[in-house]
Amino acid sequence: MKTDKLKEQFRRTLRRDLWLALAPAILVVGVVFAVTFFFVKPAPPKKVVLAMATDEGGFRYFARKYQEALAKHGITLELRPTQGSVTSVGLLADENSGVDVAFVQSGTAGGEKAENIVSLGSLSYIPLWVFYRGEPLEDVRGLQGKRIAVGAEESGTRDLAVKLLAANGVDKAPTELLPFTREEAVEKLKQGQIDAVFLVSPAESPILKKLAAEPGVQLLSFARADAYSRRFTWLSKLVLPRGVFDLAADIPRHDVLLLAPTANLVAKDSLHPALAYLLMRTASELHGSAGMLDRSGEFPAPLEAGFPLSSEAKRYYTAGVPFLQRYLPFWAANLVDRLWVMLVPIIAVVVPLGRAVPAFFLWRVRSRIHKWYASLKEIELQLEESPGKEMLEDMLKRLEEAERAVNRIPVPLAYAENLYFFREHIDVVRRRLLRQLSEATGGKVVQLPEAS
Numbered sequence: 001m002k003t004d005k006l007k008e009q010f011r012r013t014l015r016r017d018l019w020l021a022l023a024p025a026i027l028v029v030g031v032v033f034a035v036t037f038f039f040v041k042p043a044p045p046k047k048v049v050l051a052m053a054t055d056e057g058g059f060r061y062f063a064r065k066y067q068e069a070l071a072k073h074g075i076t077l078e079l080r081p082t083q084g085s086v087t088s089v090g091l092l093a094d095e096n097s098g099v100d101v102a103f104v105q106s107g108t109a110g111g112e113k114a115e116n117i118v119s120l121g122s123l124s125y126i127p128l129w130v131f132y133r134g135e136p137l138e139d140v141r142g143l144q145g146k147r148i149a150v151g152a153e154e155s156g157t158r159d160l161a162v163k164l165l166a167a168n169g170v171d172k173a174p175t176e177l178l179p180f181t182r183e184e185a186v187e188k189l190k191q192g193q194i195d196a197v198f199l200v201s202p203a204e205s206p207i208l209k210k211l212a213a214e215p216g217v218q219l220l221s222f223a224r225a226d227a228y229s230r231r232f233t234w235l236s237k238l239v240l241p242r243g244v245f246d247l248a249a250d251i252p253r254h255d256v257l258l259l260a261p262t263a264n265l266v267a268k269d270s271l272h273p274a275l276a277y278l279l280m281r282t283a284s285e286l287h288g289s290a291g292m293l294d295r296s297g298e299f300p301a302p303l304e305a306g307f308p309l310s311s312e313a314k315r316y317y318t319a320g321v322p323f324l325q326r327y328l329p330f331w332a333a334n335l336v337d338r339l340w341v342m343l344v345p346i347i348a349v350v351v352p353l354g355r356a357v358p359a360f361f362l363w364r365v366r367s368r369i370h371k372w373y374a375s376l377k378e379i380e381l382q383l384e385e386s387p388g389k390e391m392l393e394d395m396l397k398r399l400e401e402a403e404r405a406v407n408r409i410p411v412p413l414a415y416a417e418n419l420y421f422f423r424e425h426i427d428v429v430r431r432r433l434l435r436q437l438s439e440a441t442g443g444k445v446v447q448l449p450e451a452s
Contacts, residue, residue, distance in 0.1 A: 084155030105156030118310035146195035149185030
């Protein structure tokens with residue numbers, strides 16, 4: 001019964017030592033995990049809202065392509081139709097609109113509210129086409145006093161048209177700026193009810209080919225295209241080659257100089273980085289081929305768009321797709337990336353703790369034995385002073401008490417060698433003590449036990 005109680009006491013003591021060693025380590029790991037979790041980006045949302053003008057730059061067509069591409073990765077792309085790029089930028093700048101990304105025309109003013117908007121890159125050229133009736137013109141200066149369809153109030157087309165007309169001083173009366181939709185404007189131009197129409201559209205748009213072949217309708221060639229591209233850095237000078245619309249009919253009948261803004265993918269600066277990379281990968285797949293005015297691989301590109309390039313876009317256009325996304329599905333790459341960020345600092349703490357905890361536990365076990373070495377050393381020092389018989393007997397009694405106390409110290413089997421080392425040291429001192437005690441009792445030789 002006494003042995004069972006002693007064993008239970010040993011187990012309680014060892015459990016206490018183990019918890020004293022583990023508790024600080026568990027606390028440190030927990031704190032590191034909490035701090036790391038605080039800085040790790042959450043999983044990307046499953047839905048993204050895209051704002052785009054349905055009557056501008058071919059955005060409607062590409063929006064559907066993006067929907068199909070993102071659906072393959074489990075992301076739902078919700079489309080939010082707008083009246084134009086100005087409206088799209090306004091929605092993106094509004095924190096409560098729910099819009100995450102938008103297709104916008106370069107040069108669209110965002111104002112102070114657009115400080116939270118970043119660019120993920122330019123997607124394609126969407127040239128400005130100015131079709132007109134009357135005598136040949138070299139520039140929009142010749143439209144002074146004309147009736148001009150420049151698009152709806154919130155459209156990127158109107159925003160661009162007004163800037164160019166204002167730069168030439170022809171945006172005021174008697175010039176009339178008319179807010180017709182694209183279809184209305186084209187029809188009125190054909191019927192001669194207006195003098196000119198401004199369109200922003202990809203070169204592949206069928207309506208452009210039809211207008212270029214319309215009798216009495218001419219396409220403006222910007223003779224000062226270089227000057228415009230220097231004044232408005234988000235505009236590019238392009239050349240529409242002679243006959244590119246219709247080689248048989250030779251339309252157009254001469255090279256045409258065009259001014260081209262770009263279609264851009266912009267986003268809130270709070271957009272999840274994984275989604276930003278996924279959108280740019282999709283852009284590379286959808287916009288990387290050659291077009292009538294675009295070279296193969298020219299887009300997407302980090303061109304001037306009127307908004308700062310996001311940090312993810314800078315890395316993407318410099319180093320390409322992140323390593324994990326090159327070889328893993330989107331969800332798997334994102335999961336591994338998040339786990340890796342969390343595990344690295346935790347491992348950096350756990351590995352040292354894995355060495356420190358056993359060392360601390362061993363110190364706790366050894367400390368109970370080592371404190372008895374002070375008593376053992378005290379007895380040895382007293383032996384040097386040639387003590388008398390009574391003192392030697394007292395020292396022997398103290399030595400036996402120390403041995404009994406040490407034998408009751410709870411020690412795991414893995415560390416039992418420390419206990420047996422101390423018992424050997426006790427035996428060494430006991431032999432010396434008994435030898436002196438024998439001499440003190442008349443020189444009688446005392447048989448000493450063999451050292452264990």
